[in-house]
Amino acid sequence: MSTRQSPYHFLIRRVHSLLGLLPIGVFLAFHMVLNLSARAGAETYNKVIETMRNFPGIFVIELIVIFIPIAFHAIYGSWVVYTGQSNVLRYRYARNWFYIIQRISGIYTVIFVVTHVYLLRFGEATFAALQHFVSNPAGLIFYALGVVLAIFHFANGLWAFAITWGLTIGPRSQQIWSYVCGGIFIVLSVVGLSDLTAFLK
Amino acid sequence: MADQKMIRLKIRRQDGPDKAARWEEFEVPYRAKMNIISCLMDIQKNPVNAQGERTSPVVWECNCLEEVCGACTMNINGQSRQACSALVDQLEQPIVLEPLTKFPLVRDLMVDRQIMFDNLKKVRAWIPIDGTYNLGPGPRMAEVKRQWAYELSKCMTCGCCMEACPQVNSRSKFIGPAAISQVRLFNTHPTGEMNKHERLEALLDDGGITDCGNAQNCVRACPKGIPLTTGIADLNRETNKYALDRWLRK
Numbered sequence: 419m420s421t422r423q424s425p426y427h428f429l430i431r432r433v434h435s436l437l438g439l440l441p442i443g444v445f446l447a448f449h450m451v452l453n454l455s456a457r458a459g460a461e462t463y464n465k466v467i468e469t470m471r472n473f474p475g476i477f478v479i480e481l482i483v484i485f486i487p488i489a490f491h492a493i494y495g496s497w498v499v500y501t502g503q504s505n506v507l508r509y510r511y512a513r514n515w516f517y518i519i520q521r522i523s524g525i526y527t528v529i530f531v532v533t534h535v536y537l538l539r540f541g542e543a544t545f546a547a548l549q550h551f552v553s554n555p556a557g558l559i560f561y562a563l564g565v566v567l568a569i570f571h572f573a574n575g576l577w578a579f580a581i582t583w584g585l586t587i588g589p590r591s592q593q594i595w596s597y598v599c600g601g602i603f604i605v606l607s608v609v610g611l612s613d614l615t616a617f618l619k
Numbered sequence: 620m621a622d623q624k625m626i627r628l629k630i631r632r633q634d635g636p637d638k639a640a641r642w643e644e645f646e647v648p649y650r651a652k653m654n655i656i657s658c659l660m661d662i663q664k665n666p667v668n669a670q671g672e673r674t675s676p677v678v679w680e681c682n683c684l685e686e687v688c689g690a691c692t693m694n695i696n697g698q699s700r701q702a703c704s705a706l707v708d709q710l711e712q713p714i715v716l717e718p719l720t721k722f723p724l725v726r727d728l729m730v731d732r733q734i735m736f737d738n739l740k741k742v743r744a745w746i747p748i749d750g751t752y753n754l755g756p757g758p759r760m761a762e763v764k765r766q767w768a769y770e771l772s773k774c775m776t777c778g779c780c781m782e783a784c785p786q787v788n789s790r791s792k793f794i795g796p797a798a799i800s801q802v803r804l805f806n807t808h809p810t811g812e813m814n815k816h817e818r819l820e821a822l823l824d825d826g827g828i829t830d831c832g833n834a835q836n837c838v839r840a841c842p843k844g845i846p847l848t849t850g851i852a853d854l855n856r857e858t859n860k861y862a863l864d865r866w867l868r869k
């Protein structure tokens with residue numbers, strides 16, 4: 419066939435996959451662990467945030483390591499969601515459910531992250547500000563879902579990552595890797611939700 | 620002739636691509652060991668629906684009648700499979716017959732699976748051996764490899780995997796798992812291997828291997844038990860290597 423190839427399709431897809439882990443997934447894990455400081459009380463938490471904010475060149479680091487990758491992953495990811503057509507009602511397999519939950523969690527995470535950044539990064543990122551937000555039950559549910567779904571999206575994405583990069587090829591290796599990803603999901607969710615409980619008062 | 624057992628069928632019918640779809644029920648006399656094709660043949664002989672009204676015979680396709688050509692693929696009780704190997708005794712009644720949904724409808728249960736053959740062309744799923752002189756015998760294929768590749772060669776382009784794949788739809792250009800698996804088959808063949816790069820190249824394109832969403836329905840839907848998802852993961856590795864190598868050589 420002499421049809422011209424779209425030269426960047428493969429590259430864009432692979433970059434999209436890579437960004438999900440590096441830096442976004444790593445950042446997510448780091449963020450969850452760092453927020454454990456909230457459990458030590460408002461003062462420690464505010465101090466950690468202050469230190470982070472005063473880190474030299476933080477804005478550039480954030481822009482390159484966080485904002486741009488997330489924006490790219492989110493925008494291209496939305497296009498990927500659009501090109502799929504779920505059929506879970508006819509094919510009720512676990513992996514098919516994960517396929518659709520991966521997409522729903524992705525979209526939810528985009529909405530959550532935008533709100534989260536708007537409220538806290540550009541707003542007042544204090545202990546009290548978040549405490550106020552989650553004191554409202556709807557706010558709490560919004561946050562808890564955001565944390566869990568973002569982590570799910572990461573853990574399940576990591577499962578697919580191993581296929582995309584040709585690391586897990588046979589069904590057995592994919593199965594074992596799914597247990598590892600399940601473990602990551604549970605551990606990070608526990609950490610993430612316990613971060614959140616620190617703000618409940 | 621008292622108590623003749625009847626088979627109840629519910630068929631989704633459509634007179635043409637732009638016509639409205641409707642359901643029509645039929646009853647055909649039971650005989651031992653019937654399959655869906657024999658039910659449809661009975662309807663063809665006597666096109667009268669369950670209400671006793673004369674109607675047009677139901678249109679379908681079939682060819683080999685032994686589950687190797689894929690022509691008779693349709694949704695039977697919601698599951699895509701071959702009508703010739705779908706035995707009435709193993710099906711719950713009324714047996715619901717619907718055409719495949721991922722391909723343009725021709726009429727009733729008949730669809731046009733041309734896109735699958737176009738996709739095979741896209742990925743060059745053949746071995747180019749034509750020339751102006753005799754090329755002589757090709758390299759030998761190891762017996763173990765041949766046996767392994769034989770499993771992949773069982774693909775009959777039936778479309779069950781396309782029907783099950785959430786990434787195959789009107790909004791996407793995804794070529795689907797069958798064509799991807801054929802790349803693996805032809806890249807394994809010792810002569811086919813000589814044009815490996817051309818097939819991998821095709822998989823890099825829009826609608827190629829990257830458009831798989833890892834729902835893994837395909838491998839469960841394939842009536843031939845072809846390891847489609849293993850094939851996709853394997854070719855992910857191959858295309859990554861190939862793309863990186865090509866880029867570094869630029």
Ligand code: SF4
Pocket residue numbers: 783784785786787795796830831832833834835836837838847848851
């Ligand atoms: S694994 Fe890929 S090709 Fe198979 S059904 Fe899922 S999306 Fe389609």
Ligand code: SF4
Pocket residue numbers: 689773774775776777778779780781796797800840841842843844845847
């Ligand atoms: S891979 Fe299996 S399901 Fe898909 S077309 Fe070939 S035989 Fe049919």
Ligand code: FES
Pocket residue numbers: 680681682683684685686687688689690691692701702703704
């Ligand atoms: S007629 Fe060939 S597969 Fe059914």
